[in-house]
Amino acid sequence: MTTVIKAPGEAAAERSGGTGRAGRGQDGRSEGVVLNVFSHGFLVLWALLIVLPLIWLALGSFKTDAQIGGSALSWPSQWHFDAFGRAWDKGIGDYFANTLIVLVFSVPLTMLFGSMAAYVLARYPFRGNRFVYYFFVSGAMFPVFLALVPLFFMVKRFDMLNTYHGLILVYVAYSMPFTVFFMHSFFRTLPSAVHEAAVIDGASDTRIFFQVMLPMAKPGLISVGIFNTLGQWNQYILPAVLMQPQSSTDPERYMLTQGLIQLQYQMGYETDLPVLFAGVTVAMIPMLVVYLSFQRQIQAGLTSATLK
């Protein structure tokens, strides 16, 4: 059997026509056609399984509670946005703001401290260097549940339960293993010539880090930044344990994930499901926008992070 190298135009014509001759001979061709229909069918099916439930849920925000309970396949009778307004009143806006407040601090701090530690461990030999490195990295192996009980009391002792700064510090600490691990391998690959040139120019270590090495590590920072942003944005267990109001005067500072689950419980009793669906839709839209704008970086960032 032979593989004929086709001109791009011819190949395209063959793809659309589907009756091309040559190619891999008759057997290969018919196998290809059957498989192509079959595989494409499965690909389309799975794509529908992803998209349709999400659209269906978003449509639910425009239905009435009776419609939602009546039949799943009903179509909204009117396009009113009041469920979104009620969802906002129920606190979705606040949960959003709370999550943003925490992430605005926790992500940059994670990147800063993670890079600092990774940089020193990657490029400065000192006694105990390997030990400290493995000490950091080993934390990624343990399930967070292992620490949950004492962590709760630790944060309580610092009087930081249900506070933004408490959660920020915990997020930074739990993002450390992975960030150090990833940035460590990144800093090691950077050329040392630039570093030496900066030393000769008389720059201090601190200055070299911030003005020379950190800018050079930008691609790595973007990957790990995306990874940490998504991870912290979607975190549920830590806030569920650490961000509960401590007294009747202590205000609610739920994260978005917590808020949605809370809303789910409430709406179960109050039977106002459109509000719940509207809340979820509101929570999904920024993710969708960010994802579609940066999908290449997000996919590359998340997957390369896993394989490192």
Place this chain on the structure above:
Amino acid sequence: MSHVAQGKGRNGFIAGFLLVPLALYLTFVIWPYVQTFGYSFTNWTGQSPTFDFVGLDNYALLLKDEVFRGALWHNLLLLVFVPVITILLALFFAFMVNAGGRGGAGGVAGVRGSAFYKIVYFFPQVLSLAILAVLFGAVYRSDQGGLLNGVLVKLGLVDPTEPVEWLNEPRLVLWCLLLVVVWHGVGFYLVLFSAAMQSVPKDIYEAALLDGAGRAQTFFKVTLPLLWDSVQTSAVYLGIAAMDMFVLVSTMTSGQFGGGPDHHSEVMATVLMRNFLYFGKSGYACAMGVVMLVLTMILSVVTLRATRRERIEF
């Protein structure tokens, strides 16, 4: 290591850069981990500052705890099925997206619209588990308002007067949860395997085609062995996810911290949280945490060992 000469103040610089990261990490991660081990030997309730050392009593109780044993069994079931199903689907889709097309100019090509599929399939990965819980709670609703029941009734597969109670049916609930995890994960591993497949030189595929290998043969004899490293890593990651399951189980199923109906969807994490936050049995909960840690570590080692193969350089 760098070639930077040792200079004055360098130790101060190193210490200064390590101080805050290490302090945070020690306080909030390492020390609680260590404490968990300690508390697991006590009858600490969490409320009172005092507690007694009870030796291995918590662990002995765990062995007899029917609920915990059931949860362990469910985790083990998930541990087998989540990685196997997710990886098989992801490999299949990745192969289709990258080499399932009719063959373009180079002889091997993905199907049309492969970039589109990657974008769609990966999207669930950026959604939080909380969103997934609400979404699938609605999909699995036990009346015709649920998407699954609604569609099945429309197709005439389910009697409209007796819709399936997906999440309240003891035999179904765990598999319903499993499907959510698969739905969530396939796209991620598709992209992961795609990246690995693209790093395999095209001529290897072409050589296989020239030798008359069919697509199935190409997949099993060429693609899979070359991707083995990524498959291994994926199995470990998915295994760790299957040991967790807390968010989905606790929010989608009935009972305090989920696990219902009648403990049929119970996993170790939900039992742990219930004992800690609801029953106030902190020491006992810590012992469960230790068991989860040990199992996770055994799992990682076993997976890496059992799937070890000769590494193929290309």
